[in-house]
Amino acid sequence: MLACKDLTVEIQPAGVRILDRATAEFMPKGLNAVIGPSGCGKTTLVKAMLGILPSAGDVSYAGEPVRQSSDLLGKLSFAPQFSIAHERLSVAEALCYALDLCVRDGVVKLSRLDEILRRIGLSEHRDKRVSDLSGGQLRRLGLGLELVGDPQCMVCDEVTSGLDPRSEDQILAVLEGLRDERGKTFICIIHNLAKLDVFDWITVVYEGAVVFQGSLDALNAYFNIPDALHLYDRLNEHPIEYWRTRWGEELVCFESLEAIDAVVAPPAPSALAQTWTLLKRRALLFKRDRGYWLLTLGITLGFPLLVTIFAWDGIPQLRGLAMGAGGGALEQMEASLRYRVDALEMASLVTGLILFQVILLTLMGSNNGAREIAAERQIFEKERFAGLSAGAYASSKLIFASLIAVVQGLWMMGFVKYICEFPGASLPQAGVLVLSCVSMTAVCLGFSAIFNSADKASLLSVYLVGFQLPLSGIVLALPDMLVWLCRPFINAYWGWAGYFGSMRATRLYDAYRVDSNEWIPAPALAASVLLLHFVLGAVMVFWGCQRKRWD
Numbered sequence: 029m030l031a032c033k034d035l036t037v038e039i040q041p042a043g044v045r046i047l048d049r050a051t052a053e054f055m056p057k058g059l060n061a062v063i064g065p066s067g068c069g070k071t072t073l074v075k076a077m078l079g080i081l082p083s084a085g086d087v088s089y090a091g092e093p094v095r096q097s098s099d100l101l102g103k104l105s106f107a108p109q110f111s112i113a114h115e116r117l118s119v120a121e122a123l124c125y126a127l128d129l130c131v132r133d134g135v136v137k138l139s140r141l142d143e144i145l146r147r148i149g150l151s152e153h154r155d156k157r158v159s160d161l162s163g164g165q166l167r168r169l170g171l172g173l174e175l176v177g178d179p180q181c182m183v184c185d186e187v188t189s190g191l192d193p194r195s196e197d198q199i200l201a202v203l204e205g206l207r208d209e210r211g212k213t214f215i216c217i218i219h220n221l222a223k224l225d226v227f228d229w230i231t232v233v234y235e236g237a238v239v240f241q242g243s244l245d246a247l248n249a250y251f252n253i254p255d256a257l258h259l260y261d262r263l264n265e266h267p268i269e270y271w272r273t274r275w276g277e278e279l280v281c282f283e284s285l286e287a288i289d290a291v292v293a294p295p296a297p298s299a300l301a302q303t304w305t306l307l308k309r310r311a312l313l314f315k316r317d318r319g320y321w322l323l324t325l326g327i328t329l330g331f332p333l334l335v336t337i338f339a340w341d342g343i344p345q346l347r348g349l350a351m352g353a354g355g356g357a358l359e360q361m362e363a364s365l366r367y368r369v370d371a372l373e374m375a376s377l378v379t380g381l382i383l384f385q386v387i388l389l390t391l392m393g394s395n396n397g398a399r400e401i402a403a404e405r406q407i408f409e410k411e412r413f414a415g416l417s418a419g420a421y422a423s424s425k426l427i428f429a430s431l432i433a434v435v436q437g438l439w440m441m442g443f444v445k446y447i448c449e450f451p452g453a454s455l456p457q458a459g460v461l462v463l464s465c466v467s468m469t470a471v472c473l474g475f476s477a478i479f480n481s482a483d484k485a486s487l488l489s490v491y492l493v494g495f496q497l498p499l500s501g502i503v504l505a506l507p508d509m510l511v512w513l514c515r516p517f518i519n520a521y522w523g524w525a526g527y528f529g530s531m532r533a534t535r536l537y538d539a540y541r542v543d544s545n546e547w548i549p550a551p552a553l554a555a556s557v558l559l560l561h562f563v564l565g566a567v568m569v570f571w572g573c574q575r576k577r578w579d
């Protein structure tokens with residue numbers, strides 16, 4: 029079964045040891061309790077054994093070494109302390125999506141769903157939203173989610189903490205049923221010492237070390253206490269070195285622990301199938317999150333409207349001036365001073381409106397990406413532990429957020445161009461505006477994948493959008509030495525330049541060039557740079573999702 033030898037965890041960079049040479053072995057097909065005073069290192073021990081925390085020492089499962097979490101795939105599952113399912117899904121939906129992510133066979137999925145619901149006692153609540161479940165029901169759902177891959181062993185962090193006695197008993201009864209009928213092993217971190225009689229094997233952790241393992245009777249005898257409720261008082265009577273030395277000297281014979289063979293897990297669904305499942309789940313969650321989709325719809329429709337409001341006074345002149353080829357335009361302007369002034373004013377209005385569109389699209393991009401991964405990071409980590417491919421997860425996020433960005437870019441371009449009658453070819457204009465929004469979405473999604481706090485990722489995204497305007501050098505001139513240092517990275521500049529570059533054959537463009545001889549890149553070049561921004565964002569997303577970010 030799961031075992032460790034001399035397992036040590038140090039917190040870097042300070043080098044503080046929070047787990048010190050812990051050695052333990054758990055009982056197969058039994059209920060294992062891990063107990064100890066708060067902050068003694070129970071969670072650290074378990075996470076280090078599961079490869080969630082970096083550690084030194086040896087861990088094995090059924091006699092085979094465990095070097096990383098993936099070595100335990102299909103054999104062992106983990107229910108962490110935090111919320112484990114999307115609140116807007118129903119109980120059955122949460123279980124179905126979890127099954128779709130880790131089981132291939134459709135018949136197995138159906139029968140397993142019914143069995144899990146029955147075992148965790150939530151059949152009657154299958155259509156209830158996760159957000160509406162009681163604390164006890166939530167913990168039982170957590171157990172149900174652990175069961176989707178039918179693992180041999182399940183590790184539960186504080187599965188009964190904070191529950192009323194009845195809910196606690198219900199959960200313990202579920203564990204007992206699974207042990208007795210299905211031969212499952214449970215390793216549970218628990219706080220209630222009065223419930224230790226339910227457990228077969230008890231592990232005591234004290235100040236970062238394992239200081240006892242055995243049955244409840246053996247524990248009472250070893251610590252010379254009438255019952256387990258006196259355990260922590262007894263532990264406090266001696267320093268950790270005393271308990272460590274005493275346990276080390278004890279000739280503990282774990283031969284009673286039966287050796288088991290590790291199961292071979294059936295292959296998980298392909299990355300493509302997982303991506304599709306995640307996309308379906310994301311679409312459903314989007315539909316159910318009224319506040320978020322209303323906000324997205326509001327800014328998608330409202331921002332282009334805002335642009336046209338600022339264009340309103342200039343539209344009549346714009347219509348008169350903008351159309352037609354630029355050939356001979358300078359001659360015409362020279363012929364009429366009034367015409368020249370108007371043209372300059374219009375050019376300044378149009379370039380300002382283009383920049384406004386691009387800035388608003390970058391803002392939409394930040395709204396699409398910044399919270400997307402960070403806000404559900406712990407759910408992703410748990411699903412990854414159960415077999416979800418990080419690549420499938422990253423792809424699903426990129427596809428979903430980019431689709432929204434494409435719609436926003438197209439609508440912005442189409443609506444503003446139609447109302448203001450901006451000259452120039454539609455295709456390159458749509459291309460650069462869509463790419464502006466999509467690339468900013470990908471970069472902010474990258475922040476969301478790199479940071480595990482949604483607030484941090486949002487703040488950074490807002491700063492990034494805020495700096496687009498000054499650093500683009502379009503409204504305020506940048507010092508020469510900074511221009512080409514900043515510009516390659518400024519989304520708004522390339523969005524603006526690509527759009528304005530598409531007006532090259534118009535009078536507006538000629539009018540702008542009267543005052544400025546600055547190089548304006550062609551739309552194809554601007555689109556290529558924006559595509560590079562997207563690739564950079566995508567790399568950040570994939571890299572950030574590969575890294576483990578448990579709380």
Ligand SMILES: Nc1ncnc2c1ncn2[C@@H]1O[C@H](COP(=O)(O)OP(=O)(O)OP(=O)(O)O)[C@@H](O)[C@H]1O
Nearest residue numbers: 039046064065066067068069070071072073217233
């Ligand atoms: N990332 C970290 N940085 C610094 N200290 C940490 C970190 N993680 C854990 N610790 C410390 O290590 C010790 C053990 O923490 P752990 O969460 O394993 O305790 P625990 O026994 O599970 O506690 P509880 O029963 O309260 O959940 C605690 O003192 C905790 O503050």
